[in-house]
Amino acid sequence: MALFDKFAAAAGTRDLLGSLPVNPTDVVIERVLSASEAIVCGRPTIMAGTNNYLGLTFEADCIAAGQRALAEAGTGTTGSRMANGTYRAHLELEAELAAFYGMPYAMVFSTGYSANLGSLVALLGAGDAVLLDSEAHASLFDGCRMSGADIFRFKHNDPDGLAKRMRRLGERARDALIVVEGLYSIRGDCAPLQEFAAVKAEYGGYLFVDEAHSLGVYGEGGRGLVESEGVLDQVDFVVGTFSKSLGSIGGFCVSPHDVLTLFRYASRPYIFTASPCPSVIATTRAALRHIATRPALREQVWRNAHQLYGALADLGLSLGPDVSPVIGVAFRERDVALRCWQGLLDAGVYTNLILPPAAPEGGSLIRVSVTAAHSSEQIETIVGAFRDVVARHAPGCAA
Numbered sequence: 258m259a260l261f262d263k264f265a266a267a268a269g270t271r272d273l274l275g276s277l278p279v280n281p282t283d284v285v286i287e288r289v290l291s292a293s294e295a296i297v298c299g300r301p302t303i304m305a306g307t308n309n310y311l312g313l314t315f316e317a318d319c320i321a322a323g324q325r326a327l328a329e330a331g332t333g334t335t336g337s338r339m340a341n342g343t344y345r346a347h348l349e350l351e352a353e354l355a356a357f358y359g360m361p362y363a364m365v366f367s368t369g370y371s372a373n374l375g376s377l378v379a380l381l382g383a384g385d386a387v388l389l390d391s392e393a394h395a396s397l398f399d400g401c402r403m404s405g406a407d408i409f410r411f412k413h414n415d416p417d418g419l420a421k422r423m424r425r426l427g428e429r430a431r432d433a434l435i436v437v438e439g440l441y442s443i444r445g446d447c448a449p450l451q452e453f454a455a456v457k458a459e460y461g462g463y464l465f466v467d468e469a470h471s472l473g474v475y476g477e478g479g480r481g482l483v484e485s486e487g488v489l490d491q492v493d494f495v496v497g498t499f500s501k502s503l504g505s506i507g508g509f510c511v512s513p514h515d516v517l518t519l520f521r522y523a524s525r526p527y528i529f530t531a532s533p534c535p536s537v538i539a540t541t542r543a544a545l546r547h548i549a550t551r552p553a554l555r556e557q558v559w560r561n562a563h564q565l566y567g568a569l570a571d572l573g574l575s576l577g578p579d580v581s582p583v584i585g586v587a588f589r590e591r592d593v594a595l596r597c598w599q600g601l602l603d604a605g606v607y608t609n610l611i612l613p614p615a616a617p618e619g620g621s622l623i624r625v626s627v628t629a630a631h632s633s634e635q636i637e638t639i640v641g642a643f644r645d646v647v648a649r650h651a652p653g654c655a656a
């Protein structure tokens with residue numbers, strides 16, 4: 258096969274998407290108006306497909322902190338943490354993350370993707386066993402694969418499936434790593450973390466939880482599903498990202514194990530990349546203070562989640578099992594999902610279209626998400642737009 262022949266499948270996907278009136282992978286956010294609105298396709302549009310759960314991207318003191326850091330420390334570090342890119346602010350953010358979780362050790366990475374990759378390749382090696390939820394994010398899968406460990410996938414959110422695999426591992430279970438997420442980002446369903454922790458208690462092993470979408474949203478103190486499920490003292494590694502509730506970019510890992518301090522010497526995705534720039538660290542630190550001190554933001558995103566989930570359920574749409582700020586609306590037919598997504602965009606509502614193979618179980622989904630920045634009227638507009646597109650393109654779905 259010639260070097261470039263492997264792109265035939267990608268070209269097929271591009272041509273298929275390119276034949277649609279609007280290519281979902283080509284939608285450009287032309288101008289951002291606020292945490293909940295932007296100009297898209299030339300029109301003011303409600304952003305109902307972001308990960309900006311607490312709406313902090315336009316918070317005045319986060320912006321001011323970023324501007325100050327730009328003026329004082331420049332646009333970038335131009336170096337990696339282990340060579341020439343560790344600034345005092347990186348260490349301060351690590352100390353603040355450790356204190357936030359009540360864990361002794363924390364490490365900051367340049368993205369959420371590299372936090373997962375970098376933590377997993379540090380922890381795992383050839384001959385190790387890793388048990389991975391079948392719907393885990395690509396960065397978790399890539400990290401496990403890159404590590405060379407033996408990967409055992411278990412059915413999504415199924416503690417019995419996990420226990421069965423742990424049993425089969427015999428002695429190896431004691432040193433196995435269990436890798437799951439908290440809130441899953443496509444359907445908005447939550448991991449049964451207490452039951453996973455119970456499997457770990459029975460068979461041994463270590464529990465690694467990616468809280469990318471749960472941080473700031475779950476738990477009395479905003480520490481995520483690990484807090485709301487009461488398992489913070491039973492998890493071994495919590496990984497998260499700055500690119501969702503914290504409104505910037507970057508990632509982290511916190512742990513009660515001092516081995517985390519050795520990741521720095523063993524993690525190639527940490528060592529061989531530039532450290533986050535000063536303005537990013539500054540806005541992240543300011544946003545973390547909002548998460549820690551403003552429970553009202555969480556209350557607001559939950560009010561919005563209940564309003565939207567309830568109204569979409571009343572329309573008879575097929576939703577995920579849990580009310581959450583992420584709502585996956587499932588469609589049996591890809592073309593119907595496509596037409597509804599396009600109709601929503603035409604009506605000034607931006608959502609995310611998830612087509613096979615990215616959607617679970619081969620279906621198609623429209624992913625809708627709410628933020629604390631949405632007003633009740635904006636949510637009514639989103640619901641009204643759904644009612645219209647479903648009546649037009651998927652009348653069978655409506656109650």
Ligand code: PMP
Nearest residue numbers: 368369370394396442469498500
């Ligand atoms: N983990 C999960 C569960 C995610 O959904 C994402 C991004 N969507 C990541 C990790 C990677 O985070 P980032 O985009 O900040 O690199």
